[in-house]
Amino acid sequence: xxxxxxxxxxxxxxxxxxxxxxxxxxxxxxxxxxxxxxxxxxxxxxxxxxxxxxxxxxxxxxxxxxxxxxxxxxxxxxxxxxxxxxxxxxxxxxxxxxxxxxxxxxxxxxxxxxxxxxxxxxxxxxxxxxxxxxxxxxxxxxxxxxxxxxxxxxxxxxxxxxxxxxxxxxxxxxxxxxxxxxxxxxxxxxxxxxxxxxxxxxxxxxxxxxxxxxxxxxxxxxxxxxxxxxxxxxxxxxxxxxxxxxxxxxxxxxxxxxxxxxxxxxxxxxxxxxxxxxxxxxxxxxxxxxxxxxxxxxxxxxxx
Amino acid sequence: xxxxxxxxxxxxxxxxxxxxxxxxxxxxxxxxxxxxxxxxxxxxxxxxxxxxxxxxxxxxxxxxxxxxxxxxxxxxxxxxxxxxxxxxxxxxxxxxxxxxxxxxxxxxxxxxxxxxxxxxxxxxxxxxxxxxxxxxxxxxxxxxxxxxxxxxxxxxxxxxxxxxxxxxxxxxxxxxxxxxxxxxxxxxxxxxxxxxxxxxxxxxxxxxxxxxxxxxxxxxxxxxxxxxxxxxxxxxxxxxxxxxxxxxxxxxxxxxxxxxxxxxxxxxxxxxxxxxxxxxxxxxxxxxxxxxxxxxxxxxxxxxxxxxxxxxxxxxxxx
Numbered sequence: 001x002x003x004x005x006x007x008x009x010x011x012x013x014x015x016x017x018x019x020x021x022x023x024x025x026x027x028x029x030x031x032x033x034x035x036x037x038x039x040x041x042x043x044x045x046x047x048x049x050x051x052x053x054x055x056x057x058x059x060x061x062x063x064x065x066x067x068x069x070x071x072x073x074x075x076x077x078x079x080x081x082x083x084x085x086x087x088x089x090x091x092x093x094x095x096x097x098x099x100x101x102x103x104x105x106x107x108x109x110x111x112x113x114x115x116x117x118x119x120x121x122x123x124x125x126x127x128x129x130x131x132x133x134x135x136x137x138x139x140x141x142x143x144x145x146x147x148x149x150x151x152x153x154x155x156x157x158x159x160x161x162x163x164x165x166x167x168x169x170x171x172x173x174x175x176x177x178x179x180x181x182x183x184x185x186x187x188x189x190x191x192x193x194x195x196x197x198x199x200x201x202x203x204x205x206x207x208x209x210x211x212x213x214x215x216x217x218x219x220x221x222x223x224x225x226x227x228x229x230x231x232x233x234x235x236x237x238x239x240x241x242x243x244x245x246x247x248x249x250x251x252x253x254x255x256x257x258x259x260x261x262x263x264x265x266x267x268x269x270x271x272x273x274x275x276x277x278x279x280x281x282x283x284x285x286x287x288x289x290x291x292x293x294x295x296x297x298x299x300x301x302x303x304x
Numbered sequence: 305x306x307x308x309x310x311x312x313x314x315x316x317x318x319x320x321x322x323x324x325x326x327x328x329x330x331x332x333x334x335x336x337x338x339x340x341x342x343x344x345x346x347x348x349x350x351x352x353x354x355x356x357x358x359x360x361x362x363x364x365x366x367x368x369x370x371x372x373x374x375x376x377x378x379x380x381x382x383x384x385x386x387x388x389x390x391x392x393x394x395x396x397x398x399x400x401x402x403x404x405x406x407x408x409x410x411x412x413x414x415x416x417x418x419x420x421x422x423x424x425x426x427x428x429x430x431x432x433x434x435x436x437x438x439x440x441x442x443x444x445x446x447x448x449x450x451x452x453x454x455x456x457x458x459x460x461x462x463x464x465x466x467x468x469x470x471x472x473x474x475x476x477x478x479x480x481x482x483x484x485x486x487x488x489x490x491x492x493x494x495x496x497x498x499x500x501x502x503x504x505x506x507x508x509x510x511x512x513x514x515x516x517x518x519x520x521x522x523x524x525x526x527x528x529x530x531x532x533x534x535x536x537x538x539x540x541x542x543x544x545x546x547x548x549x550x551x552x553x554x555x556x557x558x559x560x561x562x563x564x565x566x567x568x569x570x571x572x573x574x575x576x577x578x579x580x581x582x583x584x585x586x587x588x589x590x591x592x593x594x595x596x597x598x599x600x601x602x603x604x605x606x607x608x609x610x611x612x613x614x615x616x617x618x619x620x621x622x623x
Contacts, residue, residue, distance in 0.1 A: 009525075013422070013525065020419060021420070021432050024416070024436065025435040028436055028439055028493070028497070031450040034453075034454065035450065038453075047458075047459060048459070049459035049467065050468075052461070093342055093343065094343075096339040096340065096342070096343070099336075100337070101340075103333070103336050105329075106333055106336060107326060107329050107330045107333060108330075112340070115344075116347060117623075119347055119351040121607060122603075123351065123354065123355070123600060124351070124353070124354025124356070124358050124600075125354065125358065125593060125596030125599070125600055126576075126580060126596055127357075127579070127583045127592050127593040128353075128355070128356075128593060129350075130583070130584060131357055131371075131589070132349070132350070132353055136349075150346060151346050151347065151350075180335065181335035181336060181339070185339070210441075210442070210443030210445070211443075212443060212445045212558075213558070217584055228445050228446075231445050231446070231449065235445070235448075235449055235452065268453070271449060271453070272453065275446050275449050275450070278446060279442055279446055283438070286441050287434050290433075294505075
């Protein structure tokens, strides 16, 4: 951009623009700051209100209760392990699929692409999927947390488009030198594709990390529920009473053992804490991958 | 010509003994097919088998008899929901939420992109962008928790401030009249930054000479916007619009399910939540599958139709 003189109108325009953007960014950030402050504040004190940016009665009690609760730790562990397994598995498998789809001259490629594409247009829906899981006997097992999340056609297309951009001469010459398809893929394509691999890994990872649905409806075993599901249950169990502000004696009677173990901190404060715990990994990771995924999304969405 | 030659696949030197050229070509790609085999199996099991499973919409499904073994019921379940008044209110809610989201939510990322594009300071632009993506990466569970707390009548942020100002607390999440505004605002809050990426990319693809030429002709900011920027973005807008229109029957399951309260059911029950309740929670598998099938079929029809119209009108299409 050349250096232009800014007119008064330009200046007004751009200050309004900056002000609005700043306002939007504040609204995007503020809820997390608010929760951060509340999670470090004593729960009973927080009930008085008026905590906006920083804790009034600072305490680590909420975090220590959260990290000492076996059920929370277990759900956290389930989420971490599930996220790792699915992210690695899905990224590699999707890359293999995308590599295949990107190979020019592959006999029947048009039909193969349609076979996969069609699933984005029409799906069996929830109940047939539920019945499928039942017939596969993966309901209420770790498998249901992993298997259904392995492929996504959208991700495959993003990767395929990236592979399309790799000069064909590279893999060609390796093949002439006698490299097998697998070693071409492993030694040439993958190392060149790290940006898109990182992008897809982030998408898959975040998606799985945030998924509460699978745990909610396909898992009954408390020891298998992912953190997002746990958070959701934590909300819905206590939410109505706390949202309306009427906590009666019956809610204490209904508390189970694990909830009893959490006494001493308010359920509210614990929820704030859990939101921070579950969000932190994402906030830490995504800014570093930003330059990749911005490119990745573009490649995948603009072309083709 | 030579360059083109080099682009064709290198076949193995020793071809299997077969006259058929196609099969020898297929054979030369055997490893590639092998790479795709897991995907093929996965899609057959996890996508195509459930498609076959929609048959239970026409059956009196019994587990012990299996999908094929269960007795046929014909269109009974379709007739059942078509004559059910709650079905229409559910359909109405779904469409209302979708259209409101489209009306308010669709232009939002475009506007944000144009605003971000106006930021000349590169570093600042990146910071704004990074922050604006943040909500996209957070689960709806977290977003709804944030909302519940901030809007809680029991010293949530908003009611806390209202209290300071001497106003009565409002139970935001429990008021049917506030449900749609909250759905739309939270949806925009979560998605606007992410949605702007595509527009930003399209903006960088616009030839700067166009602007220079327009400036020479004395074009102002607004005429540049309407004569150059928006026309250049039309294909992108078109594709995204096709996507949104075809998803009109998906009002956003996660969000709605999590935001629903017993008090707002009359406005918040949508097709997807209804399917889940009748199906998994009440065990009416066939009835609920019929509704799901109805939804998928209409969606498929919509996407094909919208794509066709768009292809004709603007040459923009998904396939």
